[in-house]
Amino acid sequence: MLDSGSGHARSGTVLLQTIGLTKRYGSFLANDAIDIAIRPQEIHALLGENGAGKSTLVKTIYGLIQPSEGDMLWQGEKMVLAGPHDARARGIGMVFQHFSLFDNLTVAENVALGLDGKESFKAMSARLEQVSQQYGLPLDPQREVWQLSVGERQRIEIVRVLMQNPKFLILDEPTAVLTPQEADQLFVVLERLKSEGRAILYISHKLDEVKRLCDTATILRGGKKISTCLPREETAASLARMMVGTEIKQVKAAANRQTTVPRLVVNDLSLAPDEPHGVHLKNISLELKGGEILGIAGVAGNGQDEFFAALSGERLAKDPGTIVIDGHAAGHLSITARRKLGAAFVPEERLGHGTAPRMRLSENALLTGHAASGMVQNGFINTAATLATVDRATASFDVRKAKRDPEAASLSGGNLQKFIVGREILRNPIVLVVSQPTWGVDAGAAAVIRQALLDLAAAGAAILVTSQDLDELADIADRIAVMFHGHLSEPLMTADADRETLGLLMGGSALTPKDVPDAVGA
Amino acid sequence: MELLEAIILAVLAASTPLLLAASGELLVERAGVLNLGVEGMMIVGAACGFAGAWATGSTLIGALCGILAGVVLSLVFALMTLGLAVNQVATGLALTILGVGVSGLIGAGFVGERIATAPRLYIPGLTTLPFVGKILFGEDAFVYVSLALIIGMSWFLYRTRAGLVLRAIGDNHVSAHALGYPVLKIRTLAVMFGGGCAGLAGAYLPLAYTPFFVPGMTAGRGWIALALVVFASWLPGRLVIGAYLFGAVSILQLHAQGWGVGVPSQLMSALPYLATVVVLVLISRTRSGGSTAPAALGTVFVPDR
Structure with a gap:
């Protein structure tokens, strides 16, 4: 050759x-x-x-x-x-x-x-x-x-x-x-x-x-x-x-998607890190409407993990109004309370954060679904409902596994990620915050996940996607903002966000006029 | 003046076993291994050390028996946690229980026996100096060994390549393995060193502190040594401060009780613990930057081949 x-x-x-x-x-x-x-x-x-x-x-x-x-x-x-x-x-x-x-x-x-x-x-x-x-x-x-x-x-x-x-x-x-x-x-x-x-x-x-x-x-x-x-x-x-080995399906956004009312609003969120090497979030604001996908780009370790923790409620903000989910001030609410408002979260790390590795898929479905999916009745687990969730996720998202209800750790990365994304999407969230949706996932599974996110947005949900993969964001996001040292840039329309501009923002060398009030032309 | 001299001598004697055991454990933890069996290795060291000295009449052979006993017990720990990748916390706790049992078995025949205490240094002209003479030049060999050990260990950790490799393994064993360093071998050596130190610290008790053996005579000193390592932020210099501070407060509170200070004796007995924790926490507060604990501490490593 x-x-x-x-x-x-x-x-x-x-x-x-x-x-x-x-x-x-x-x-x-x-x-x-x-x-x-x-x-x-x-x-x-x-x-x-x-x-x-x-x-x-x-x-x-x-x-x-x-x-x-x-x-x-x-x-x-x-x-x-x-x-x-x-x-x-x-x-x-x-x-x-x-x-x-x-x-x-x-x-x-x-x-x-x-x-x-x-x-x-x-x-x-x-x-x-x-x-x-x-x-x-x-x-x-x-x-x-x-x-x-x-x-x-x-x-x-x-x-x-x-x-x-x-x-x-x-x-x-x-x-x-x-x-x-x-x-x-x-x-x-x-x-x-x-x-x-x-x-x-x-x-x-x-x-x-x-x-x-x-x-x-x-x-x-x-x-x-x-x-x-x-x-x-x-x-x-x-x-x-x-x-x-096969052709990769191109993801396709539904035509004339409608944006509706603001579903997720962040108002001037600042948060000190809770561990020695963490990033300090500084004055983050954004507004995300139903039917819209906002991408957050940035090199790993610039505050994405901290931002996810603040949005999901793993860390609470001092002022309830800094995070508004579907019109409700939620900065002070726990993860469960935020889920009850219609939010769903997919963290970056699949094993250990997104799922408990040694627990079955049905038990993992219960872990995020207990708040608002009828899986718990009078304090008892409805096993049929948890298994049904597994079956529905399996069918809708082509999760391949050896048996009906295996341990989470036994699934390959791509299949587990499809299950996790499926588990959250099946709850019909109105706000979905997802971090690195296709990191370390094979191309076939990545296409399935991206298409699922687009379909969920088409159904009216607001979706926030954090990713280091600029091509992925260009594929699915309507607007892209960049996170650098705990700051979030103004979002750019995806059509205007060429790699050059995003790259400069990711390196911190092009701050928006808002960050530098005295800049020429500000 | 005589009282002060007596107090300082007593403080050195009370601190030395802590310093010996804690230095060994510090090196072990710097390599990323958490051996909670210090107390067990100490008590076996005490029993074997006494047995050796009783049989031969030699403090040196007694001390060597103590070291050997500690090393043998630490090898059990190494086999379990490094060879078979068993949980380190559980194994360490089991090691302590095992050690207490074994020492009782070995020491049963020696209860009530007496031996001569370890000889003290005597340099004509120096040891007879007023006040400082006995403190600086009239100690038993264990005191000098413990200080030499700390100095040698600082030098090893921060000035030699082997020390750098050991710290690297404690920080990130996956990377160290990827660079080709024998993680498990180095950890085994570190654990053996820690076992030897604990054995020596245990042997110190019947050989130099009190000239007889009593079951359970380590009385929790192994646990204190473990705590000292943590509160010293894994730094040898602070370990010296911590060990001597603990020894000093333990002796002083005894004297204070003798003088009839109007504080409940239980509170006085708690003072050494309180004082050591407070002082070392205050020191740690001033350190800025990176985390202090070895990042791989207590985690199991299984190399892929």
Whole structure:
């Protein structure tokens, strides 16, 4: 497939090759005979849905997992890795998706932990400053990690890897948590690393990025390699088809949706954080009408969790009037009281926040439905009603599960999310607050969930969606506001909210005139 | 003056077992493991320490027996919580109950026996100095060991790479594993160190504090050591303050009761606890920024291979 008259310039030595690499967990094949070849000066994309086996493959290449079968060749010679230090010694470096950083240690200490400790701490610190300047990745070695933004944290990871002077870098979804501008800066660094002769394995499911940045792409599905192709010669749709295996349905908003009266109003909400590393919410105001979907964009950790807690009633506001649900002052009300007013909430974290992992689905249905769905009669649980909810959610939202009423933890992420969203939508809420509705959900389930949100809005509900996925918000939201350091920007009409503008807002560099009263033209 | 000297000597003696046990536990907790079995390891250390010294007549061998006993018991804990990923709180509590039982069994034959107390340092010219001589140069070896232990541990935690790795594992074991550090091995070593310290602290009681063994003679000191670690915000320097403060108030309130201060004795007995909590909480208030507890404390880690 590769190099077959496609004009691929670097047909020279292969840096890393896997031959029939297989990893088995019991009877489950996480990787099934994967062949992949990576050359110097190449950015090689690894594409696939969640559970396709991308992480297993790169962890094997980094020595964290021992393969069940198959070989790895490094510069033509067989490579067996006892652990990550073996990989590092050969010049393989990895930037993890969920950062492998230590919050209570300083930047320099974090970097030192990623190296093999052959140089003194002082020499290492000096080299750290030199490398971070050389690549335009500024870092203060003395600061503790918990004080840093997500972008800065990623810089630590990258500098840590660069200090090993690697021949081969693995990046696991590096842009998932970055603003578009931060992502652009990262691409400049990656292009430079490539021009220095290093090879990069780049995991992502953002297809536009892959088309822009990567020379080659290998696509995995269900643990198997589907294809190796040249992403610049493919379309985003053809890549997506290879990843998913079927066409993805486009979500469709109902035409001429009517907006009605304000259902959810937030008036000048300010709230101090209740934990040491939390974000202070500052003067948040918004008005959301029935039939409308408002998207809240922003890099994770800018106050979205705190805002969700304030809206859902997990944390109470001092002044009841700061949150108004369907005309009732609700800032002082508990979660249950807010549900009785017709609100429903879907938190970001599925297991542990959205559901109790070890409880059955019917019991989980009861946990949010007890207030207003007739599931409790005279203090006793109506089991038939809770089971009926499970059945209705299963039927309406295509929840796939092994038996009628399994434990929540036994469902896959996408199916559990469909159940949670379904459970709330079946209560016919007039206000739905949903956080990261499709985070870590496969494309098919994501389409189902987005369509369900659009249909609920068409039925007259007001919906507030927090998401880091700008494409998702562009698909479903009528207006988009950006959260930064606890401030919420003025909402923009989705048609006016191009990535450039949103990216600037997400980085905090374009405050609205309201935030800066003396700004020119305000 | 003589009274003051006697009080200071008594304070050092009362504080040393707390400091020994708490330093070990501090290192264990810095590695992210919560071992609530300190009391159990101490009491077994006391019984075995007494048995060793009684049989050989040597304080040193007694102390080594105490350390060994603590290490053996801590290995039971390590096997359960690190090897088999059992809940740390439950295992720690069980360890204490086990320790009390085992020490009673070992010590049953020794009740009523006496041994010579640990020898004290004597440097001609220095120990005979007025007032400071006995306090600075006339202690038993345990006092010096406990202080050396704290200094060595601070140096280890903050100046060595191994200490950095240990703190990193306590902060985030998943990341440490991803970087290739042997989380369970390092934790096992830390738990063994903690067991040795607790065993030594226990052995101190029959070897230096009182020259005989009584069942249950640790009298809750293991629990106090645990509390000291928390109130010291996992910092070795504050542990010294906490341990000596607790020792000082315990001795002073005894003297105060002797002098006939008109306060109920129960309230006086509660003073050391109150004073230590208040002082350490006040110190903690001034620390700004990051959370103080090791983030992975008490959580189970199972590496995926």
